[in-house]
Amino acid sequence: xxxxxxxxxxxxxxxxxxxxxxxxxxxxxxxxxxxxxxxxxxxxxxxxxxxxxxxxxxxxxxxxxxxxxxxxxxxxxxxxxxxxxxxxxxxxxxxxxxxxxxxxxxxxxxxxxxxxxxxxxxxxxxxxxxxxxxxxxxxxxxxxxxxxxxxxxxxxxxxxxxxxxxxxxxxxxxxxxxxxxxxxxxxxxxxxxxxxxxxxxxxxxxxxxxxxxxxxxxxxxxxxxxxxxxxxxxxxxxxxxxxxxxxxxxxxxxxxxxxxxxxxxxxxxxxxxxxxxxxxxxxxxxxxxxxxxxxxxxxxxxxxxxxxxxxxxxxxxxxxxxxxxxxxxxxxxxxxxxxxxxxxxxxxxxxxxxxx
Amino acid sequence: xxxxxxxxxxxxxxxxxxxxxxxxxxxxxxxxxxxxxxxxxxxxxxxxxxxxxxxxxxxxxxxxxxxxxxxxxxxxxxxxxxxxxxxxxxxxxxxxxxxxxxxxxxxxxxxxxxxxxxxxxxxxxxxxxxxxxxxxxxxxxxxxxxxxxxxxxxxxxxxxxxxxxxxxxxxxxxxxxxxxxxxxxxxxxxxxxxxxxxxxxxxxxxxxxxxxxxxxxxxxxxxxxxxxxxxxxxxxxxxxxxxxxxxxxxxxxxxxxxxxxxxxxxxxxxxxxxxxxxxxxxxxxxxxxxxxxxxxxxxxxxxxxxxxxxxxxxxxxxxxxxxxxxxxxxxxxxxxxxxxxxxxxxxxxxxxxxxx
Ligand SMILES: CC(C)[C@H](C(=O)O)[C@@H](O)C(=O)O
Ligand SMILES: CC(C)[C@H](C(=O)O)[C@@H](O)C(=O)O
Numbered sequence: 001x002x003x004x005x006x007x008x009x010x011x012x013x014x015x016x017x018x019x020x021x022x023x024x025x026x027x028x029x030x031x032x033x034x035x036x037x038x039x040x041x042x043x044x045x046x047x048x049x050x051x052x053x054x055x056x057x058x059x060x061x062x063x064x065x066x067x068x069x070x071x072x073x074x075x076x077x078x079x080x081x082x083x084x085x086x087x088x089x090x091x092x093x094x095x096x097x098x099x100x101x102x103x104x105x106x107x108x109x110x111x112x113x114x115x116x117x118x119x120x121x122x123x124x125x126x127x128x129x130x131x132x133x134x135x136x137x138x139x140x141x142x143x144x145x146x147x148x149x150x151x152x153x154x155x156x157x158x159x160x161x162x163x164x165x166x167x168x169x170x171x172x173x174x175x176x177x178x179x180x181x182x183x184x185x186x187x188x189x190x191x192x193x194x195x196x197x198x199x200x201x202x203x204x205x206x207x208x209x210x211x212x213x214x215x216x217x218x219x220x221x222x223x224x225x226x227x228x229x230x231x232x233x234x235x236x237x238x239x240x241x242x243x244x245x246x247x248x249x250x251x252x253x254x255x256x257x258x259x260x261x262x263x264x265x266x267x268x269x270x271x272x273x274x275x276x277x278x279x280x281x282x283x284x285x286x287x288x289x290x291x292x293x294x295x296x297x298x299x300x301x302x303x304x305x306x307x308x309x310x311x312x313x314x315x316x317x318x319x320x321x322x323x324x325x326x327x328x329x330x331x332x333x334x335x336x337x338x339x340x341x342x343x344x345x346x347x348x349x350x351x352x353x354x355x356x
Numbered sequence: 357x358x359x360x361x362x363x364x365x366x367x368x369x370x371x372x373x374x375x376x377x378x379x380x381x382x383x384x385x386x387x388x389x390x391x392x393x394x395x396x397x398x399x400x401x402x403x404x405x406x407x408x409x410x411x412x413x414x415x416x417x418x419x420x421x422x423x424x425x426x427x428x429x430x431x432x433x434x435x436x437x438x439x440x441x442x443x444x445x446x447x448x449x450x451x452x453x454x455x456x457x458x459x460x461x462x463x464x465x466x467x468x469x470x471x472x473x474x475x476x477x478x479x480x481x482x483x484x485x486x487x488x489x490x491x492x493x494x495x496x497x498x499x500x501x502x503x504x505x506x507x508x509x510x511x512x513x514x515x516x517x518x519x520x521x522x523x524x525x526x527x528x529x530x531x532x533x534x535x536x537x538x539x540x541x542x543x544x545x546x547x548x549x550x551x552x553x554x555x556x557x558x559x560x561x562x563x564x565x566x567x568x569x570x571x572x573x574x575x576x577x578x579x580x581x582x583x584x585x586x587x588x589x590x591x592x593x594x595x596x597x598x599x600x601x602x603x604x605x606x607x608x609x610x611x612x613x614x615x616x617x618x619x620x621x622x623x624x625x626x627x628x629x630x631x632x633x634x635x636x637x638x639x640x641x642x643x644x645x646x647x648x649x650x651x652x653x654x655x656x657x658x659x660x661x662x663x664x665x666x667x668x669x670x671x672x673x674x675x676x677x678x679x680x681x682x683x684x685x686x687x688x689x690x691x692x693x694x695x696x697x698x699x700x701x702x703x704x705x706x707x708x709x710x711x712x
Binding site: 075080084087089093119120121124140141143146147148151154155156157158159160161162163164165166191193194195196197199200222223224226227229230231244245247248249251252254255256260 | 431436440443445449475476477480496497499502503504507510511512513514515516517518519520521522547549550551552553555556578579580582583585586587600601603604605607608610611612616
């Protein structure tokens with residue numbers, strides 16, 4: 001199989017972890033006789049430094065011409081006081097919009113070999129296995145107006161949470177179709193007791209659910225969801241929610257298993273290339289030290305093999321290698337503990353390659 | 357001391373838990389020679405059923421004429437499909453706005469006697485003690501426009517996150533002055549890498565911090581805050597944030613100690629009466645069964661004694677009685693476990709009264 005993969009390392013540890021993931025993809029190509037071509041593009045702070053633009057035109061066309069995109073992470077203190085249009089995050093928000101990546105899929109699962117790393121008691125987190133489906137191109141992070149004005153002599157600022165019905169519908173449909181292949185339950189999270197946008201969200205969820213008689217629909221208020229994730233994470237199968245709620249809840253969920261450095265995500269478009277990236281950020285404090293955990297990026301690459309290229313066997317081989325290396329007691333610094341063997345970013349990628 | 361207290365029991369377990377809190381306030385009045393007068397008002401679903409209005413005019417004037425307000429909880433499935441203006445929550449949002457209750461203070465503290473009830477490992481949650489200061493009358497829950505429109509043939513919905521500079525300033529000032537009396541640290545939570553409102557929030561926080569040289573200011577992104585609350589809750593002293601972020605984060609925080617049924621809150625106005633209410637909701641599933649935990653309401657009453665009436669000794673007496681009863685192994689059903697003694701709502705209030 002011949003595929004073109006756009007690689008956008010971005011900032012901080014993004015460079016290191018995508019390097020590990022590319023190594024693994026190359027090993028997969030060798031082993032299974034595929035031809036993967038990698039082309040690199042600039043995004044985020046690095047792109048600002050080199051081109052004055054967090055999302056250069058070249059990067060957009062590179063991505064659009066590729067079969068899939070692998071992204072590292074963006075952001076860092078260096079650019080924190082830049083004006084809005086020169087923020088690294090604009091690059092990430094921009095590529096999501098340009099590629100129409102309306103859904104971000106974040107699977108959260110418990111790794112038995114990492115149970116000591118969870119902040120939760122084992123009996124609560126054990127066997128948790130759910131997927132957060134975050135709307136990614138609408139809501140509060142994109143709505144207009146967004147900015148400052150003077151209102152009767154008072155400095156005033158607004159952001160706008162805006163959705164069109166079709167945007168809500170397509171993400172909820174995706175959640176239902178994922179739930180059909182899982183345990184058949186969708187939890188739709190909103191704040192319908194206060195927000196008008198949530199009322200429409202809830203209405204659309206009810207409508208869509210009629211087409212999926214085998215999937216149970218449950219509504220949950222976002223404040224309650226923030227509690228339930230901690231009290232009883234095992235109750236969830238597929239959780240679907242608005243962009244910002246999804247941002248907050250999926251980060252909350254990502255630490256429950258103790259394995260933020262392990263969690264991949266897939267951002268899905270209805271046509272055109274999908275984008276794969278770790279859930280974690282650019283971690284400026286450990287950038288460039290060959291210490292970061294490359295597993296989230298490597299599992300993002302596995303997700304690409306499965307979801308963009310249909311290479312199920314290859315994806316499973318990568319995932320199994322990750323499991324094996326963890327079982328063998330290898331860890332990067334974020335997870336190292338007694339009885340484990342601490343590896344650098346490069347060593348970890350190498351071990352996974354060897355175990356494949 | 358003579359004081360007039362407005363009591364708004366509201367819906368569900370609101371009635372039962374405020375009854376317990378009023379018992380305690382009466383006992384305090386007897387013991388310390390005060391004259392507390394209680395007047396009852398309707399709010400929420402109960403008010404809709406009886407008057408067709410979730411916040412009757414009588415309730416507003418009762419509150420405005422009182423020295424402090426004690427509230428139970430609002431909401432329930434009975435009113436869930438009502439139109440927006442006939443939702444119980446409108447009553448709560450309305451009284452906050454009418455009394456200008458711009459700040460909601462939610463202290464989260466670890467109870468050694470309840471450590472088994474926390475979903476977190478003991479070494480993580482032990483000794484956590486922080487205060488969430490939630491902006492309560494602005495932001496996404498109040499901004500206009502909020503509603504549906506047709507936009508080039510597409511059904512569209514918006515909510516608006518709106519702040520005036522003075523609203524941000526007064527809540528951040530309050531957070532700093534609270535931190536001065538605590539451990540001297542303010543964590544201001546925002547999403548300044550994306551939202552314009554958060555950028556102004558951050559700017560104002562920096563400005564205000566100049567007037568408080570003894571208080572350290574730290575900024576944290578809301579998605580990171582959702583993680584940090586679980587990973588290391590002990591790092592926080594005072595957390596200040598926007599209305600909706602505060603709603604989500606404070607509910608998340610409230611389950612960390614395992615004691616949602618224990619947590620009081622105080623809603624503060626710059627002039628006029630403050631309002632005291634438990635963090636928990638109306639819990640329709642156990643309403644009317646004399647099972648609810650009245651401690652959050654009782655501690656809210658203690659907060660009233662301290663913050664509205666300046667009765668520090670009386671407040672401490674109530675808090676000490678709660679501690680003593682827990683130490684003695686008494687619990688309501690939400691917290692009962694091995695080696696504890698399960699009490700009804702009324703029995704729990706009675707035990708606390710006896711221990712005072
Ligand atoms: C960097 C930022 C814009 C981004 C977001 O909030 O969407 C990140 O937090 C994420 O969750 O992918
Ligand atoms: C009932 C609801 C309107 C309210 C809110 O979201 O403010 C509640 O969740 C709270 O936190 O006090």
